[in-house]
Amino acid sequence: MPEAQQPAAVExxxxxxxxxxxVTKRFGALTANNAISLDxxxxxxxxxxxxxxxxxxxxxxxxxxxxxxxxxEIAAFGAPLPAGSPKAAIAAGIGMVHQHFTLGxxxxxxxxxVLGTEPLWALGQNSGNAKQxxxxxxxxxxxxxxxxxxxxxxxxxxxxxxxxxxxxxxxARILILDEPTAxxxxxxxxxxxxxxxxxxxxxxxxxxxxxxLNEVMAIADRVAVLRQGSLVADFPIAxxxxxxxxxxxxxxxxxxxxxxxxxxxxxxxxxxxxxLRDSAGKTLLDNVSLTLKxxxxxxxxxxxGNGQGPLADLLSGLAAPDAGALQVLxxxxxxxxxxxxxxxxxxxxxxxxxxxxxxxxFSVEENLVLEVYGDSRFCRFGxxxxxxxxxxxxxxxxxxxxxxxxPQTTTRSLSGGNMQKVILARVLTEKxxxxxxxxxxxxxxxxxxxxxxxxxxxxxxxxAGVILISEDLEELLQMSDRVAVLxxxxxxxxxxxxxxxxxxxxxxxAGHGPGEVGDAP
Amino acid sequence: xxxxxxxxxxxxxxxxxxxATPLIFGTLGELICERAGxxxxxxxxxxxxxxxxxxxxxxxxxxxxxxxxxxxxxGALFGLLHSGFSVYLGVSQHVTGIGITLLASALSYFAFRMxxxxxxxxxxxxxxxxxxxxxxxxxxxxxEVLFTQSPLTYLAFFLVPVVGYGLYRTPLGLALxxxxxxxxxxxxxxxxxxxxxxxxxxxxxxxxAVGGAFLTISVFDAFYIGMINGRGWICxxxxxxxxxxxxKALLGALLFAAFEALQIRVQQSASAFIPYQFFLMMPYVLxxxxxxxxxxxxxxxxxxxxxxxxxxx
Numbered sequence: 001m002p003e004a005q006q007p008a009a010v011e012x013x014x015x016x017x018x019x020x021x022x023v024t025k026r027f028g029a030l031t032a033n034n035a036i037s038l039d040x041x042x043x044x045x046x047x048x049x050x051x052x053x054x055x056x057x058x059x060x061x062x063x064x065x066x067x068x069x070x071x072x073e074i075a076a077f078g079a080p081l082p083a084g085s086p087k088a089a090i091a092a093g094i095g096m097v098h099q100h101f102t103l104g105x106x107x108x109x110x111x112x113x114v115l116g117t118e119p120l121w122a123l124g125q126n127s128g129n130a131k132q133x134x135x136x137x138x139x140x141x142x143x144x145x146x147x148x149x150x151x152x153x154x155x156x157x158x159x160x161x162x163x164x165x166x167x168x169x170x171x172a173r174i175l176i177l178d179e180p181t182a183x184x185x186x187x188x189x190x191x192x193x194x195x196x197x198x199x200x201x202x203x204x205x206x207x208x209x210x211x212x213l214n215e216v217m218a219i220a221d222r223v224a225v226l227r228q229g230s231l232v233a234d235f236p237i238a239x240x241x242x243x244x245x246x247x248x249x250x251x252x253x254x255x256x257x258x259x260x261x262x263x264x265x266x267x268x269x270x271x272x273x274x275x276l277r278d279s280a281g282k283t284l285l286d287n288v289s290l291t292l293k294x295x296x297x298x299x300x301x302x303x304x305g306n307g308q309g310p311l312a313d314l315l316s317g318l319a320a321p322d323a324g325a326l327q328v329l330x331x332x333x334x335x336x337x338x339x340x341x342x343x344x345x346x347x348x349x350x351x352x353x354x355x356x357x358x359x360x361x362f363s364v365e366e367n368l369v370l371e372v373y374g375d376s377r378f379c380r381f382g383x384x385x386x387x388x389x390x391x392x393x394x395x396x397x398x399x400x401x402x403x404x405x406x407p408q409t410t411t412r413s414l415s416g417g418n419m420q421k422v423i424l425a426r427v428l429t430e431k432x433x434x435x436x437x438x439x440x441x442x443x444x445x446x447x448x449x450x451x452x453x454x455x456x457x458x459x460x461x462x463x464a465g466v467i468l469i470s471e472d473l474e475e476l477l478q479m480s481d482r483v484a485v486l487x488x489x490x491x492x493x494x495x496x497x498x499x500x501x502x503x504x505x506x507x508x509x510a511g512h513g514p515g516e517v518g519d520a521p
Numbered sequence: 522x523x524x525x526x527x528x529x530x531x532x533x534x535x536x537x538x539x540x541a542t543p544l545i546f547g548t549l550g551e552l553i554c555e556r557a558g559x560x561x562x563x564x565x566x567x568x569x570x571x572x573x574x575x576x577x578x579x580x581x582x583x584x585x586x587x588x589x590x591x592x593x594x595x596g597a598l599f600g601l602l603h604s605g606f607s608v609y610l611g612v613s614q615h616v617t618g619i620g621i622t623l624l625a626s627a628l629s630y631f632a633f634r635m636x637x638x639x640x641x642x643x644x645x646x647x648x649x650x651x652x653x654x655x656x657x658x659x660x661x662x663x664x665e666v667l668f669t670q671s672p673l674t675y676l677a678f679f680l681v682p683v684v685g686y687g688l689y690r691t692p693l694g695l696a697l698x699x700x701x702x703x704x705x706x707x708x709x710x711x712x713x714x715x716x717x718x719x720x721x722x723x724x725x726x727x728x729x730a731v732g733g734a735f736l737t738i739s740v741f742d743a744f745y746i747g748m749i750n751g752r753g754w755i756c757x758x759x760x761x762x763x764x765x766x767x768x769k770a771l772l773g774a775l776l777f778a779a780f781e782a783l784q785i786r787v788q789q790s791a792s793a794f795i796p797y798q799f800f801l802m803m804p805y806v807l808x809x810x811x812x813x814x815x816x817x818x819x820x821x822x823x824x825x826x827x828x829x830x831x832x833x834x
Binding site: 102118125 | 695711
């Protein structure tokens with residue numbers, strides 16, 4: 001080891017930059033963190049893995065001073081860290097990038113970075129110095145960004161760079177990243193990983209919170225797994241495998257749902273040269289054509305903002321095409337409305353389950369009939385039939401294994417996975433012929449995602465066609481029969497999933513045609 | 522009088538600058554509040570209160586400049602009341618603001634009547650006199666229009682770059698702009714969101730009250746009921762017109778004052794065949810049109826109207 005020649009370096013390598021001993025946190029009866037002891041070495045990337053609710057974020061919030069632990073100690077660079085003070089954490093060289101960014105949209109990058117770093121009552125600002133420092137940090141770690149730009153003009157990936165620069169600007173030597181890749185495109189993830197490598201090469205230490213196994217395998221030096229508040233595994237990445245990590249996370253072996261290939265049936269959905277413009281005349285969808293057959297899954301890949309939203313709106317009946325023809329089950333749809341699409345047998349799993357999937361303040365039984373409450377099963381003379389609603393909810397909760405819910409439960413209080421099950425139950429019980437699934441597993445943990453996939457496969461087996469819009473390429477490749485790529489409102493020809501691979505799709509998502517992919521660098 | 526004649530007359534331009542003054546104070550005040558994320562619809566009442574207490578202070582024998590200070594303090598107190606409800610309790614800023622307006626104007630009239638129960642015609646005071654700035658006031662045209670005004674008018678124009686500098690060139694201004702955009706980001710830096718917002722609302726309200734005081738202790742020499750006459754509401758609109766920027770706020774105030782000054786003069790010349798109500802309406806119609814043009818791409822503070830509660834995402 002080269003360090004052996006320098007005693008000081010040996011000590012630095014031996015002493016962890018961060019040491020958690022016996023950290024415990026309880027919320028009422030729930031033990032969110034149970035006596036967790038964990039070391040972070042200088043210059044390493046530690047992945048903190050766990051399902052939603054395993055206690056990852058709680059642990060990091062304690063570390064960063066948002067919460068005070070009930071028991072246990074934390075030491076940074078050998079000195080005890082005062083509890084419950086983000087300021088002390090920053091002073092100790094800890095920086096945190098939250099999953100939800102805290103940036104001011106109408107302010108510049110520089111403004112966002114320097115906020116709070118100068119005495120509040122100073123009569124002026126030294127923005128020249130600050131800009132130089134930001135540019136220097138950005139150059140060093142490959143976080144290129146113009147400090148004068150406004151946050152609202154930045155992509156999500158660029159906003160994340162601003163958050164990282166914010167932490168670095170405050171002198172962070174330990175960086176905590178909470179689910180940093182959840183919002184990034186595959187290409188952005190690559191450059192983000194390059195940044196992480198540049199940072200550890202510079203001597204920073206990184207804690208990387210994630211529930212995506214492949215990313216953890218790709219970037220981490222060491223992995224710690226939390227399950228139900230306890231540390232269940234802590235080993236170098238070389239000793240880990242996807243299967244062992246998944247098992248450690250879930251506590252049992254997880255099988256990814258497989259489905260037997262089946263011959264595709266009749267055409268259930270057909271789009272011919274459909275175009276869509278927004279009110280300002282900007283083209284959202286440009287001559288999109290696609291055909292979906294019963295029993296197949298058509299995956300739509302693409303970087304978000306390239307037309308996925310408009311395509312979903314179109315199929316949901318929220319937007320009418322400006323040109324082209326839309327056929328459902330062989331019938332041309334002329335009058336477009338959400339109700340018309342529902343009546344024609346299109347089931348919708350919307351992208352944002354909180355905002356458009358369920359009404360959070362309504363009960364589960366109400367959410368389960370949101371699309372059919374006018375039906376004679378649930379309504380007579382304009383009045384809802386309470387007993388019918390309840391029976392319907394009881395049956396569906398049982399059939400779809402919606403946990404933590406009874407018919408009267410407020411839907412908001414359900415976990416993401418169970419909320420998604422409510423939506424799927426509502427959609428699938430109506431036996432739709434076409435299912436629009438927009439990001440159906442986003443934000444769900446491995447177990448819940450597998451359940452969602454299994455339910456969609458089951459619907460397929462019963463003869464529904466599924467349009468799967470997803471930014472998760474692995475999921476697309478695993479679930480789809482055919483894949484097509486949306487780029488700037490244009491949809492590529494679909495290709496059989498056997499012919500597609502991550503690299504090809506990634507390049508097509510960046511605007512390269514399938515023909516040029518072979519020549520691209 | 523011909524329209525062209527109006528535009529070349531000194532009186533029109535001098536009146537424009539004078540009429541813009543209370544609007545500049547009010548608009549800057551509202552702008553500071555809204556930049557911090559708090560809509561202050563108490564402005565109409567706070568201006569009334571400022572007009573009344575300043576006038577009363579002078580009427581009772583007080584000094585003019587002290588009267589300005591007293592108005593500012595009263596304004597800040599009503600700002601504190603507003604933020605007690607809208608910032609700390611997080612209740613609707615619209616409802617609180619209207620409540621403050623009703624309370625402050627009614628209290629002003631009530632106090633005025635209580636202190637002067639017997640007067641029938643509004644009593645008069647000695648108001649601020651125009652102060653010609655030595656040298657500059659000798660300039661042809663500009664001297665009379667810009668440099669022979671009330672000291673409060675100079676103060677209003679001086680405050681525009683001061684507020685601009687404060688907002689855009691100081692750490693406190695940055696924190697204030699950020700608290701109107703994303704309070705979470707401010708809190709994450711260990712700055713108290715509620716205190717910062719309260720301070721902004723109090724400062725803004727002090728500006729509004731001074732704008733009201735200008736009317737009673739500079740333009741007129743008396744206080745009477747209904748004298749603010751919607752100027753506060755105009756300021757709320759001007760902030761949108763200005764896209765929340767002090768420089769544009771000055772422009773908007775001058776533009777509205779121009780319509781107003783023009784309206785008075787056109788009314789006198791053309792009222793024979795056009796009902797005068799048409800001219801009364803004109804400044805408002807023109808303001809609405811100007812606002813539509815100016816504010817189409819306005820980027821309003823993202824956290825405006827959104828109360829901040831600790832520990833909520």
